[in-house]
Amino acid sequence: MARVVILGAGISGHTAARHLQRHLKKGAEIIVVSPNSNWNWIPSNIWVGVGKMTKDQVTFPLAPIYKRKHIGFRQAKAVAIHPEGSPDNPQGFVDIDYTDPTRSGQEEQLTYDYLIVATGPKLNFAATPGLGPDGNSWSVCTAGHAEQSAAALETIIEALKAGERKTLVIGVGHGTCTCEGAAFEYTFNVEHELRERGVRELADVVYLSNEYDLGDLGVGGMTFAQNGFETSSKMWTESLFRERGVRAILRAHVEKVDPGVIHYEELDGSKHTLDFDFAMLLPPFRGVDMKAYANNGDDITDDLFAPNGFLRVDADYAAKPFEEWTPEDWPKTYQCPRYANVFGVGIAFAPPHAISEPRKSPNGTIISPAPPRTGMPSGVMGRTVALSIAERIRHGDQAPLRTASMAAMGAACIASAGTGLRKGSAAAITMYPIIPDRKRFPGSGRDLTQTSGEIGLSGHWTKLLLHYLFIYKAKARFGWFMIPE
Numbered sequence: 001m002a003r004v005v006i007l008g009a010g011i012s013g014h015t016a017a018r019h020l021q022r023h024l025k026k027g028a029e030i031i032v033v034s035p036n037s038n039w040n041w042i043p044s045n046i047w048v049g050v051g052k053m054t055k056d057q058v059t060f061p062l063a064p065i066y067k068r069k070h071i072g073f074r075q076a077k078a079v080a081i082h083p084e085g086s087p088d089n090p091q092g093f094v095d096i097d098y099t100d101p102t103r104s105g106q107e108e109q110l111t112y113d114y115l116i117v118a119t120g121p122k123l124n125f126a127a128t129p130g131l132g133p134d135g136n137s138w139s140v141c142t143a144g145h146a147e148q149s150a151a152a153l154e155t156i157i158e159a160l161k162a163g164e165r166k167t168l169v170i171g172v173g174h175g176t177c178t179c180e181g182a183a184f185e186y187t188f189n190v191e192h193e194l195r196e197r198g199v200r201e202l203a204d205v206v207y208l209s210n211e212y213d214l215g216d217l218g219v220g221g222m223t224f225a226q227n228g229f230e231t232s233s234k235m236w237t238e239s240l241f242r243e244r245g246v247r248a249i250l251r252a253h254v255e256k257v258d259p260g261v262i263h264y265e266e267l268d269g270s271k272h273t274l275d276f277d278f279a280m281l282l283p284p285f286r287g288v289d290m291k292a293y294a295n296n297g298d299d300i301t302d303d304l305f306a307p308n309g310f311l312r313v314d315a316d317y318a319a320k321p322f323e324e325w326t327p328e329d330w331p332k333t334y335q336c337p338r339y340a341n342v343f344g345v346g347i348a349f350a351p352p353h354a355i356s357e358p359r360k361s362p363n364g365t366i367i368s369p370a371p372p373r374t375g376m377p378s379g380v381m382g383r384t385v386a387l388s389i390a391e392r393i394r395h396g397d398q399a400p401l402r403t404a405s406m407a408a409m410g411a412a413c414i415a416s417a418g419t420g421l422r423k424g425s426a427a428a429i430t431m432y433p434i435i436p437d438r439k440r441f442p443g444s445g446r447d448l449t450q451t452s453g454e455i456g457l458s459g460h461w462t463k464l465l466l467h468y469l470f471i472y473k474a475k476a477r478f479g480w481f482m483i484p485e
């Protein structure tokens, strides 16, 4: 029986596992490897970070779901891929180290017929000295980090209540970060919380980002058609910042975070410091630390993975200037070029380049967002690769692969701007295609009729509904597959 090994049980890997099981039933052995025992609906970590949800509301244990669905589960982290097998056996295998406390210290070699790499990002706090919960700032990237942020925020709120002035800085902690949307959401959730608690007047809320303009969000900004007029995500976002009194520092690369002081460089090369009492700064992402070896033991890590640690797939990685970027540069099947049975999905695949225009300061510091791969495309990639593999297992290696290029895919994202069934709000953003196509859509590169932004209370209700729907779906409850990715 064919064996499919999936590394990672996040949005893309867990989606791939469920679709493979649904399509192949007992016709294949499916094994998921993940160092965490829990699944996390990461978008709702924002609400954990302001104390409006608990860690338990955004996570659940994976093992019972996999048991019910006859999917194998190893609580372990993959440390190396051997796509050519060993001198005695050409079947590919993965080295895994158990993180399961009951098997602590154990290792295993897991053979596969098909491998899906869905390991998401390594949270690279080390890129900026002093960044992160082990340093001098907070994070909301994991549910645990978000809980720590909520506790630190509570201390600040108590001080504000006592009449002290406080500066809260929220944003990204390096010039090459992605996920500006999450920083945006946390900024406005914190701002909303401060208002709700009656302490907004004494707080200076600062958004610190590597974006060139507000509303860039790592996708080069968006243009919408609204009531017959064209408007930009820049104008739209700027008006929200003005309305809520949030100060923005843009085009910034954080060099170092000392206790209470952020050191940053701006795109014009000037250097500045910013004092803070509370800082939540997202880290840059890179691929998780995994090695790759040929069957003779040669280290082929650099063949399989790009320098940023993400898995090379069927993208065009030739370096070219921004003006020459095309939608065709982006991968379609997520198949590894050298090993046809290896695929990379979600954040784990190496993008060919950014989406936002790349920029450098006169000092040579890159200050522009890396391309986001948000939940919806990550889920779609996971499902698409699962279907490709299911078809190859059923019909043989010549079965055509399915495609899901981000250049042919739209995305919807709801960015919370504060919770509350009556007073909450969220920005509902849709765009098509994710990767701008300036030949098909001259100007902004996106279809104006399918690209939109709307902020209001209904956005909050939708975001809350999605929280419950996606957790229901991830638990593989009755009819889960009818809920879109």
Ligand SMILES: Cc1cc2nc3c(=O)[nH]c(=O)nc-3n(C[C@H](O)[C@H](O)[C@H](O)COP(=O)(O)OP(=O)(O)OC[C@H]3O[C@@H](n4cnc5c(N)ncnc54)[C@H](O)[C@@H]3O)c2cc1C
Residues within 6 Å of the ligand: 007, 008, 009, 010, 011, 012, 013, 033, 034, 035, 036, 042, 043, 044, 045, 046, 076, 077, 078, 079, 118, 119, 120, 121, 140, 141, 179, 182, 288, 289, 290, 345, 346, 347, 348, 373, 374, 375, 376, 378, 412, 413, 414, 415
């Ligand atoms: C705070 C925050 C808020 C966000 N909000 C939104 C939002 O509102 N909407 C949206 O669309 N997107 C949002 N995103 C982005 C979204 O979370 C990602 O797009 C999505 O999680 C990517 O899915 P993934 O499967 O690639 O990675 P992940 O979901 O990160 O999953 C990676 C998996 O790999 C596992 N893993 C790691 N290392 C190894 C290893 N060595 N071996 C095996 N497994 C490993 C991890 O434990 C995890 O299970 C947000 C992100 C953040 C950080």
